[in-house]
Amino acid sequence: MDYRYSSRSGSLQQSDWSEDQVLDTLNEASPGNTSTNVADIAGPGGSVSRRIRPSFPDSEIRRRLRTVPKSLVCVLPASVLWEHRVVPIIFDQIEDTYYIVAQDADDIALMDKLSFLLAKNVVLVPGHADHIVQTLVRLNLKSASESADSMLSEFTDTSVSSMSADDDEFLSDVAPASERVRHSAKRSRAEFRRGPNPESNVRGYDLYSSNSTVRKTRGRGMLYYTIDDGERVLRTSLSGERDLLVGPRRVWIGRNRFEALTHHVAHPGQFLIVRFLDGSQQHLPGPAELWEDPRVHESISTEDCLQLAAREAVVVYSRKSEMPSETDRRLVHGPAMFTPQPGEWLHSFSWHASPGGHLGVQKIPNSLRFQKLWLMPDQMYHDVPDVRTSDNAVIVIRLMVFFELIHIERMLDSTRDPIGDFVNAATADVVEFTGRLSFEEFKQATGRLNDPGTYRTLLSRAEQIGYRVNNVVYRGYGAAESLQKMHDQAIEARTRLQLDRATEEQTQDLENYRLQSQLSRASMRRQEQSSEVQHAIEMDQKKRVADLEHAERQREFERRKREATDQQREAAMQRVNQIQQQHLVSLKQMGVDLTAYLTQNRADQVIELRGQATSPQLHLSSRSTEQSSPNAESEAD
Structure with missing residues (x-):
């Protein structure tokens, strides 16, 4: 199963290319043009390091770290390598660019520093710190505390002889054949000079695979071989028979050969690919662990499961068990953690995409390669x-x-x-x-x-x-430039006319606004004056109405006052008459002649009739008048 593009999805925004993709695209785009280089894709003046970061899988980075030559790594001082935990793995002569594995691939300051030291373009590739340290140890580069500048140091046989048995085993697994032969010869000469090292067989770890550990025994003694607890060793006799020894255990060495087994571990999100000697294959999803037994297993490797986010999917192919010549196809939708089964493989897509740079949005065939479909x-x-x-x-x-x-x-x-x-x-x-x-x-x-x-x-x-x-x-x-120039001139002339028209319209609008403002002010002034006169008239009318209402209320008050006075006078007269009546009744009861009594006083009114005149005359005189006019009384007499 190829995991090269598993980290990408089908989104067109993820069109960053790897080194091989760029070169393949160049060859396809211009097969006869030998002068085309990566800069034609990246841009007219920029390097790939600033525009395209290669997307190396973890397995590819580990492989390159295992096989990187010392001559390439030593282009940087050892103090810089140890201080920043970096290892150069590729030098692109066409682009004059170094690809360097670093812990933090987004550290721009580190990129600028390395570019200054090397006087070359630099691209940082993310890598694990343990892998970088193991590479520096394998190459026997002194740390920053041991050397101020490793470029001035010389590596002789003494440095080779100081390498431990772990480094020897490490080289035996990952280094090229020529390098393993040279290292074995140097190590043999060094061991011959210094004698056997009883502490050479120490526990070692393959830092390039955090899930695969070569557990070595405590060491070979003179007579006995000690196997620590939790370790397994395969013992081979002279007759070729093999048996498995599980620690803790101590066995007689004799003429046997001992081989430590590799322990493979798959954590959650990983799985073990187990290939057997009979050609069968098994996938164990994590968490799982397995000891690699060369009697049964051809190889065991640990791979990461394919993580599918929401709205992502992969196309999985597998062969039918009943008819191996036919193939089934199924879809796996996210969110999920996909673990392939033996014999399954993923569909790899290769679509048009835009590389960016001076090409802009121009679509280039096969520039977007991925396995996860983007369903959003x-x-x-x-x-x-x-x-x-x-x-x-x-x-x-x-x-x-x-x-x-x-x-x-x-x-x-x-x-x-x-x-x-x-x-x-x-x-x-x-x-x-x-x-x-x-x-x-x-x-x-x-x-x-x-x-x-x-x-x-x-x-x-x-x-x-x-x-x-x-x-x-x-x-x-x-x-085109000529057509665009004519178009720009026409636009400029049309814009100028529009501006002139807009200016004149604004002038006329300003005059209209002024006149309208004057008319509005005059109208408002007239309305204000009319409102003032109307208000004065209304106030005068209200005042007259108030005066009339006040006079009416005053007359009503006087009338009620007279009515009250008359009522009081009438009531008083009634009381006087009642008292007089009671007095007369009491006198009558006592036998008094009321007529004589009432007539003994002076007459209140005298009526005189005179008949000498031609026409009769009537004269009425009250007593009050008589009292005020003595002459009238004498005339009456």
Whole structure:
């Protein structure tokens, strides 16, 4: 199972290329052009280190660290290697670039420092600190505390002789054959000079695989071989018979040969690939552990499970058990932790994508390689170059396409490169639309390029391959320099006229505004004066009404006052009359002659009738009048 691209998904934003991808694309794009290099993809003046970071799998990084030559590592001082935990693994002579494994690949300050020391371009590749340290130990590079500048040091046989048995075993597993032979010869000469080292067989760890540990026994004694607790050793006799020894144990050495077994561990999120000598294979998902027995196992390796996030999927192929010649295909959707079964493999996609740099959004075949499909809505930029209008104007149409994968099975059966299909279909629609219009008509009809109905070929092809195009956005157009210059001049003249018109309109609007303001102020002034007069009239009317109401209330008060006085007088007269009546009644009861009594006083009123005149005259005189006029009384007499 190939895990080279398992860390990527089908998102078009993840189009960072590896070193091999860039070189392959260059060879495909220009097979006859020998002068093309990586800079043509990265950009006109920039190196790959600033634009494209190689995406090395962990297994590839470990392999390169195992096989990196000392001459390449020693281009940097040992003090720098130990201080920053870095190891150069690749030197690209074409780009003049060093690829260096570091703990923190995003450390820009470290990248600048190494670039300054090497006077070359530098690309940092992420790696594990333990792997880097083991490489420095394998190459016998002194630490920063032992050497101020390892570039001035000489590595002789004494340095080789100081290497432990762990380094020898490490080299035996990971170094090339020529390097193992040279190292074995040097180590044999060194051991011959210093004699056997009883402490050489110490417990060692393969730091390149944190899940695989070569557990070595305490050591070979003179007569006995000691196996520590938790370790296993395979004993081989002279007759070729093998038996497994499990520690803790101490056995007689004799003429036997002992081989420590490798312990393989798979943590959660990992699995063990166990290949047997009979050709069968087994996958053990973690957590799991297994001792590699050369009698049964051909090899055991630890791999990471494929992590699938939400809205991600992989296409898995496997052979039918009943008919090995036929292959089944199934889909695994996330979120999930996918562990392949023996005989299964993943579908690897290779689509068009944009490398960036001076190429912009130009799509290059096979530049996006991945295994995990991206099921979320996605988008891409697409420029349609060399589009001719009906009057032979050459322009570039810029689009943005929004799409979404709906049917994976239909996509797998209908196409091998959906992005390439989108590019071709959109180009066909744009060429058809533009070819019927002149340049001026095209400028007036650019709004139709935002209408999805314009892209009938694109929508039809997307439906055929299991995609749905949600929207197509027109981002503008570009033209040739001469045409663009004429267009710019026309725009400038048209803009100047529009500005003059706008200026004159603003002047007239200002005059209209002033006149309107004056008329408004006069109207407001008249309205204010009319309001004041109306208010004065209303106040005068209210005052007169108030005065009339006050006079009416005063007259009503006087009338009520007179009525009250008359009522009081009448009541007093009634009481007087009542008292007088009671007095007269009492006098009558006592036998008094009321007539004489009442007439004994002076008359209150005298009525005199005189008949001498021609016409009779009537004269009435009250007693009060008589009292005030004595003459009247005498006349009455």
